[in-house]
Amino acid sequence: MTETVLVKGNEAIAMGAIEAGCRFYFGYPITPQNEIPEYMSKHLPEVGGTFIQAESEIASINMLLGASATGSRAMTSSSSPGISLKQEGISYLCGSQIPGVIVNMSRSGPGLGGISPSQGDYFQATRGGGHGDYRTIVLAPHSVQENYDLTMKAFDLSDKYRNPVMILGDALLGQIKEPLKIHKYKKKEFSKDWILTGTKGREPRLLKSLYLSEGELTEHNWMLSKKYQRMKRSIMFETHFLEGSKLVVVAFGSVARILKTSVQMVRDRGMKVGLFRPITLFPFPYDALERISLSIRNFMAVELNTGQMVEDVKLAVGHKKNQVDFYGRPPGSIPSPDELFNEIKKIYKKRIG
Secondary structure, three states, rough: OOOOEEEEEHHHHHHHHHHOOEEEEOOOOOOOOOOOHHHHHOOHHHOOOEEEEEEOOHHHHHHHHHOOOOOOOOEEEEOOOOHHHHHHHHHHHHHHHHOOOEEEOOHHHHHHHHHHHOOOOOOHHHHHOOOOOOOOOOEEOOHHHHHHHHHHHHHHHHHHHOOOEEEEEEEHHHHOEEEEEEEOOOOOOOOOOOOOOOEEEOOOOOOOOOOOOOHHHHHHHHHHHHHHHHHHHHOOOEEEOOOOOOEEEEOHHHHHHHOOOHHHHHHOOOOOEEEEEEEEOOOHHHHHHHHHHOOOEEEEEEEOOOOOOOHHHHHHHOOOEEEEEEEOOOOOOOOOOHHHHHHHHHHHHHHHH
């Protein structure tokens, strides 16, 4: 039987993590994600798990590396500048092929910025963010329900590919309260013949990211690159009203949920507008957008920043005959459905008439 409860987005992430078998959490307080460590500190010990408030963000990401190396499911969370401090550890996780889930409920920047919602961390999340030629899978929920569901998915993908997975939300998705349908996690088994358990009469195992022999690091990086290509099998996206559309609006996360109302508003006025929402920001659904662009020539990216995902949209649909417009709202406030309705209407009249 499914139970429905009213919870904050941050709490939904913590609930999803525990349900998915997360038994180690390491973090450090920062607004606007503090409900995640607060919930984990109370409820993780109840299921035999361990909560540690580390002395810093740097310590917490390295604790996650250590716990995950034993095969345990572990998670850390932070917000924007705190995630910046974790970047070296994330690079080590990728280089050593160690799983782990990292939550970024992003806030405004650059620098300390503010605590309002922002999508300014898109580049940081999808382009690696730290040193080296690596990638993390990035999932972008747009509701409290998806915070819960995609957290479970994140643990599965992390184990499947032996790679960190980042959940990229923002202050809106962390602080909003919505009904959540709680459901049981469907456990999946993953081979973990690489984990560190002590030798126990077998050959020693070594998890490392340091390769000094001639050609060794080159080979390692090509192997990682091929793995990142395999991650395309796990691409997720959502579409609305594409059939017969003349303009497709592309957005992720909190802005996409606002745009669902705005797109409905323009359609009610006879404008043929569709919506495309990438759920995996890396790997980005280039092929899906490219297929759409064969019949629809006009696109509009909308983001809570000055223009980041729009670059991926242009890479996907950048044929000579296609148009990609952009509307951005730098962090500090949230656009209303009416504001986005007016911006879509302007582009529609400009491109279609």
